[in-house]
Structure formats: structure tokens, C-alpha cells
Amino acid sequence: MILEELKRNAACKAVEEYVKSGMVVGLGTGTTASWVIRHLGELLARGELQNIRGISTSHRSTSLALESGIPLVTLTEARPDLTIDGADEISPDLDLVKGRGGALLREKIVAAASDALIVVADETKLFEQLGHTRLPVEVEPFGWETTLEALSSLGSEPELRTLAGEPVRTDGNHYTIDCAFGLIEDPAALEAEIKRIPGALECGLFVNMARAAVIGSREGTRILKPR
Numbered sequence: 001m002i003l004e005e006l007k008r009n010a011a012c013k014a015v016e017e018y019v020k021s022g023m024v025v026g027l028g029t030g031t032t033a034s035w036v037i038r039h040l041g042e043l044l045a046r047g048e049l050q051n052i053r054g055i056s057t058s059h060r061s062t063s064l065a066l067e068s069g070i071p072l073v074t075l076t077e078a079r080p081d082l083t084i085d086g087a088d089e090i091s092p093d094l095d096l097v098k099g100r101g102g103a104l105l106r107e108k109i110v111a112a113a114s115d116a117l118i119v120v121a122d123e124t125k126l127f128e129q130l131g132h133t134r135l136p137v138e139v140e141p142f143g144w145e146t147t148l149e150a151l152s153s154l155g156s157e158p159e160l161r162t163l164a165g166e167p168v169r170t171d172g173n174h175y176t177i178d179c180a181f182g183l184i185e186d187p188a189a190l191e192a193e194i195k196r197i198p199g200a201l202e203c204g205l206f207v208n209m210a211r212a213a214v215i216g217s218r219e220g221t222r223i224l225k226p227r
């Protein structure tokens with residue numbers, strides 16, 4: 001089974017298990033979250049779900065939601081009953097690393113405003129400990145070099161995210177610094193340390209936020225709860 005099928009299976013199961021008619025749903029960003037948006041659109045078109053409104057976490061997800069026929073609202077108008085989003089790493093406590101897709105600040109704002117966060121992923125995202133991939137930190141472009149130095153002094157190897165030699169801009173017009181910390185012993189403590197840096201707007205550690213993870217694997221799709 002190819003990875004894309006595992007992501008799709010997880011996304012469809014999460015929608016069918018957790019989304020009820022009338023809900024406001026936070027729409028994540030990334031390839032797995034895209035399957036969530038498509039499946040929500042299909043169920044709405046078939047009348048199996050009704051009166052769903054989405055709150056999007058990125059321009060990409062906004063375009064896909066509108067193409068899929070999902071009416072969108074903003075956080076000014078409503079709060080999500082739940083958010084379904086992908087992740088780059090998932091620990092047994094369901095702590096997460098997110099942000100490889102460049103939307104972590106808006107994703108965290110929407111997830112924090114939701115009654116529940118449900119993660120969707122394929123089985124390659126499960127780890128005993130977080131820190132196998134670089135931890136993304138969304139930063140203010142002004143003085144980003146000093147923010148990079150501060151992230152380095154926390155013990156990471158930080159790297160500004162670039163494309164064709166230019167800094168990549170998030171939807172909020174910020175930069176992202178990807179930090180190699182190695183294995184992370186205490187995600188909550190690291191998150192707190194990073195957030196003390198003035199130019200660091202938000203980091204990709206989502207600690208104690210996910211209520212469940214729906215995981216697509218070759219043996220089937222399963223739902224994990226925090227350990």
C-alpha cells in the first residue's frame with residue numbers, strides 16, 4: 001500500500017468518526033489534511049453531512065476547501081468544535097512536531113481555539129521520542145539573525161528555510177527556522193524556552209493538545225489515545 005493511501009485512510013476514518021452535522025471544523029494543512037478536506041467535501045455533496053463550516057489554517061487549505069464545497073468562516077465568527085490536522089512526528093503521549101508544511105502558527109491558533117484536536121497521519125510519523133526531524137520555529141523577519149542565534153544557544157543547529165536562495169515566507173509573511181535539537185527529552189520545557197525568545201512567534205511543538213491520533217498503517221487504520 002502506498003503512503004498516500006495510508007494518509008487517505010486515516011483522513012477518511014477521522015472525518016467519519018469525529019465530524020457530525022452542524023459542526024465547525026478546523027481544517028489543517030498538508031497532504032494528509034488535504035484528504036480530510038476532500039472527504040468532508042464528498043460527504044457534504046452526498047448529503048451525509050450537513051451544515052458544516054470550516055476554519056482554514058492556510059491559503060492552500062482555503063483554496064481546496066472552497067473547491068470542495070466547504071463553506072468557510074473565520075475565528076471572528078465562530079470557534080471550531082474540533083480541528084483535524086496532520087503532523088510530522090507523533091509521540092506516545094500524542095505530543096507533536098508540526099510545521100514542515102509551513103503553517104504552524106495558524107495551525108496552533110486554530111487548534112488551541114478548538115474543543116478538540118484530532119491528528120491524522122500514516123504510521124511513519126510515530127516515534128517513541130520527538131526530535132527525529134528538524135523542529136520548525138516561525139519567526140518575525142525583523143532581526144531574524146538574532147532569533148537564529150538564540151535558537152542556537154538553546155542547543156540546536158538552526159537553519160533558515162529558503163527556496164531558490166530566498167527565505168520562504170509563511171502565509172503570515174513570517175520566516176521559518178528549522179532547528180535540529182536531536183531527541184527532545186522534555187517537549188513542554190523546550191517549547192517554553194523557545195517562546196521566551198522575542199522573535200520566535202511560535203514553535204512546532206504541540207504539547208498536550210491532541211485528543212486522539214488516527215493512524216493509517218499497512219495492517220489497518222487505528223485510533224490512538226494519549227498514553
Ligand SMILES: O=C(CO)[C@H](O)[C@H](O)COP(=O)(O)O
Nearest residue numbers: 030031032086098099101103
Ligand atoms: O504541520 C503541518 C503543516 O504546517 C503538516 O500538518 C505536517 O507537516 C504534516 O504534513 P503531511 O500530512 O503533508 O505529511
